[in-house]
Amino acid sequence: MMSVPSVQIAKERVRALVIADRMHCTPDTVEQMSTDIYLAISKYMEVKPEHFDLEITRSDIHIKYTGEK
Amino acid sequence: MGEVIVITSGKGGVGKTTTTANIGIGLSLAGNKVVVIDTDLGLRNLDVVMGLENRIVYNLVDVIEGKCRMKQALIKDSRFPELYLLPSAQTKDKTSVSPEQMRKLISDLKEEFDYILLDCPAGIEQGFQNAIAGADRAIVVTTAEVSSIRDADRIIGLLETNGIRRNELIINRLRIDMVRRGDMMSVEDVTEILAIDLLGVIPDDEQVVIATNQGEPVIGEDCMAGQAYQHICQRLLGKEVPIPDFSRPEGILTRFRHLFSRQ
Numbered sequence: 001m002m003s004v005p006s007v008q009i010a011k012e013r014v015r016a017l018v019i020a021d022r023m024h025c026t027p028d029t030v031e032q033m034s035t036d037i038y039l040a041i042s043k044y045m046e047v048k049p050e051h052f053d054l055e056i057t058r059s060d061i062h063i064k065y066t067g068e069k
Numbered sequence: 070m071g072e073v074i075v076i077t078s079g080k081g082g083v084g085k086t087t088t089t090a091n092i093g094i095g096l097s098l099a100g101n102k103v104v105v106i107d108t109d110l111g112l113r114n115l116d117v118v119m120g121l122e123n124r125i126v127y128n129l130v131d132v133i134e135g136k137c138r139m140k141q142a143l144i145k146d147s148r149f150p151e152l153y154l155l156p157s158a159q160t161k162d163k164t165s166v167s168p169e170q171m172r173k174l175i176s177d178l179k180e181e182f183d184y185i186l187l188d189c190p191a192g193i194e195q196g197f198q199n200a201i202a203g204a205d206r207a208i209v210v211t212t213a214e215v216s217s218i219r220d221a222d223r224i225i226g227l228l229e230t231n232g233i234r235r236n237e238l239i240i241n242r243l244r245i246d247m248v249r250r251g252d253m254m255s256v257e258d259v260t261e262i263l264a265i266d267l268l269g270v271i272p273d274d275e276q277v278v279i280a281t282n283q284g285e286p287v288i289g290e291d292c293m294a295g296q297a298y299q300h301i302c303q304r305l306l307g308k309e310v311p312i313p314d315f316s317r318p319e320g321i322l323t324r325f326r327h328l329f330s331r332q
Contacts, residue, residue, distance in 0.1 A: 005251025011258055014215045018222045018262060057264065058226050 079220030120284020175203030
């Protein structure tokens with residue numbers, strides 16, 4: 001019945017909740033903001049979605065590119 | 070001057086009170102003068118977990134209101150070298166004490182004790198503010214569950230906002246079997262999200278329930294939780310004790326090592 005280990009789901013849920021709490025908004029808003037930041041950056045430079053990551057810690061927001069040469 | 074440690078979690082029922090009692094006892098057994106304070110006004114529990122519920126005469130609120138002297142309210146736990154309990158009031162609520170009053174009370178106790186442990190109530194309201202008011206550092210207790218980790222993250226944020234930056238994590242009630250089959254978040258999963266130093270991991274152990282039924286500690290007992298609390302106390306006292314790797318299944322090599330070590 002349970003083919004997918006539930007820990008994967010738990011990790012995704014807690015990550016979304018924690019980031020939303022840190023930003024004082026809903027997980028949807030965080031997702032929207034992340035998309036908007038990505039789109040804004042893409043206007044000026046070529047970034048693939050899989051190389052873009054927005055990390056929100058308790059005190060900082062980090063924007064990371066992993067696809068740079 | 071004593072060190073003041075608040076034991077907190079956000080979410081209720083994750084093991085703050087059991088942790089406070091066992092660390093208090095462990096530090097006392099290591100030769101320190103320790104006082105444990107129950108700051109959960111209206112819902113006192115620490116006395117029950119320690120098996121001292123029949124010895125309460127005065128409480129925290131009585132001391133703050135000047136109805137008794139500190140010495141009259143402190144209960145000495147005669148099973149251990151230098152361990153005292155300051156119980157909470159069962160009939161008062163969290164508004165009967167202010168953070169300033171707590172700060173004053175703790176600064177008096179600091180003169181006399183090596184360690185002052187504060188058992189914090191669940192939640193982030195005034196009870197929490199009272200409990201952290203005089204604290205130098207914090208121990209955040211969580212289980213490896215979504216709701217508990219989420220609350221721990223908020224608590225760490227609030228501690229940092231309140232200027233408490235020495236925050237360490239205890240992961241409680243870890244089910245090693247479930248971690249191994251991918252149905253419980255591992256120690257690494259939890260620490261990656263919360264990003265604070267790990268003080269210890271306490272495996273889920275039915276001995277905790279048995280000990281709590283009797284008002285006895287698990288620390289000092291030959292069981293997994295007892296040993297984990299022992300290690301936590303040693304780390305608090307500055308010794309380097311490695312945290313066992315709970316995520317890997319026991320391999321053939323380690324099993325062999327066990328065989329040899331038994332001889």
